[in-house]
Amino acid sequence: MNNFRTLVFTSIYFLVTTSAFAQDSTGLKTSVSVDIAGEFSADKESDAKDKIGPRSVDVIFYAPVDHIFDGVLALAAHDEAGVSMFELHEAYIGSSKIIPNLSFKLGQYFLGIGRLNHYHRHEWPFITAPEVHARFFGDEGVNDSGLEISYLVPLPFYLDITIGATNGFVYGHAHDEGTKPITPMYYSHIKFFESIGELDIQPGITLLKRHSSLGQKMSLYGFDLTGKVKKGKTLVFLWQSELWQRILEFEGSTKQEISTGFYMYPQMGLTNGLEFGVRVDYLTVNTLKDATGNSVDNSEAALVPTLSFRPSEFSLLRASYKQKRSQTDGEDNVDSKTFEFQATYNLGAHPSHAF
């Protein structure tokens, strides 16, 4: 493992030191994003770790490979038991120049589903994952290796259809290669876009299916809605929300576990780079029953007011307060309160995102 770390650091050093030289002739761009985050308990029920430090360091290289293809390599260092370990986040080749209106990625990438999963965590408008995202996709997101194709349908209105299939050996954050699934994981995301006066909105719907080698069948259905009002380069208003339903089934069992959750995050742009938003989280297992067969009402809900200071696109300071309530039939509610802090900065260029 030490050899691997040395290799990665040496590679990064080599690429960083040569990228300035290479940038002019090949278009290679290097982006380093540092995400410092911390959480502190405000009551005894909070499971905050009460510490702050680098949560992740993302090093991204991207460039045109030639006149047809583009390439991306993203490495991310995470804290693993107190040691920062680099791992491969994304490595793919893609193109939008072979077939009109069609682009693709081949390699390892974050799946193009929903809204948050498209983005690295340091680019999110809040510090930690909403409850529904954490439960269904992990604290960061789901990446895998495969092929993703997006087609901008030539219609009078915007309609983008993305389909993808990936290995599906693992799902979410993993430290091993997993095992061959019964079928590859496949998914689709259909996005629309509409402008209503100054408000631009982008609704999308997602379907994802996975059938693991262990016989677990997972179906995910999602609806995402993003709205923005921009004045010049300033984001005056942001609306971001996702609604998800997950169905788990197992071979040999007729029972299903159905869970539903959503988050919604309205945010206002204030003056001098300040932004303020409040996220609302909700998650429930619809089919939860006790051992005697009685339904058990349950929910995880949270309210997360968030204040950000973004003087430029390269730096950010953020603070939030998370009040969470876990409720289960027949038990006392569990309320927890946590303060969260984040500072991020980007060195070098940063790839632009669509909407």
Add this chain to the structure above:
Amino acid sequence: MLRLVIVFSCVFFSACGSSSNNNKESSGTVLFDKIEFLEMENSTLEIEANLIKGAGAMVAVKPLQTIDSGNSFAISGILSAGSSVTLVTNADNKLMGGLEFVFSRKLDEIDGSVKFGNKTVSISDYLKVQDPEELNLILDVHNDESPAHVLIWASTVSEFSEETAIFNSEDAVVIPGNGTGAYWGIKSSQAEIAKLSISEPKFEEE
């Protein structure tokens, strides 16, 4: 005289019909270590408020948060010669389709294994530090990882980490699957169980 016969009959039949579970709730469930359990059919467990003896099985009434959740279980008791106890997690409410952690007394050692369906892996080598008669373990079962990630600690540890675990499936043997349900419970054969509890996982990967 008739009244005496009726009273006597009531006392006699109620004594015959009652189980040895003094803490039986009106709903038919039993409380053990402040947790409500439901006994399986044909179970002849003797369940007191702080001791379980006999043979049989029982399932906790309260389900796990979700099938793919992580949970920590503590189990303590006496394993006399020939006795065994099985902690079943992430199973259905009949304790089927779950991960089974089987602990049995074999001479001067605890024989341990993890079963899922028809697959079994032995974890006996990791239990040799345990007193063969006294079972005192804390088990983290992360069924939200695939396959399930299991860590076992002696209940005497104060810091729960991969380093202090006597068994860590990521470094030892691969757990043969994932539990397919949201219930947990025990199956016991003449073991004496003094403690059973469930809590949030002791170990969380960053």
